[in-house]
Amino acid sequence: MERATWLGNDMTHYLQYHENFDINDLKELIKLVMDEIHSIEQKRHYIANIESKYKKK
Numbered sequence: 001m002e003r004a005t006w007l008g009n010d011m012t013h014y015l016q017y018h019e020n021f022d023i024n025d026l027k028e029l030i031k032l033v034m035d036e037i038h039s040i041e042q043k044r045h046y047i048a049n050i051e052s053k054y055k056k057k
Helices: 002-012 023-056
Strands: none
Touching: 002 023
16 A cells, blocks of 8 residues: 555656656556455455354354
8 A cells, every 4th residue: 555655646746756657557556455445344244244143043
């Protein structure tokens, strides 16, 4: 996530520190972060679902 922040900041400034990366790299990093967040939320939901079914017994 830190790298996405670096590249996002680079895109807003005239002087870029990470010239070998472009907007496509930023888009890819954002997608990776979104996928990770989605995965974490799916795991939480799955665990909560299992725990609620276990408690019913």
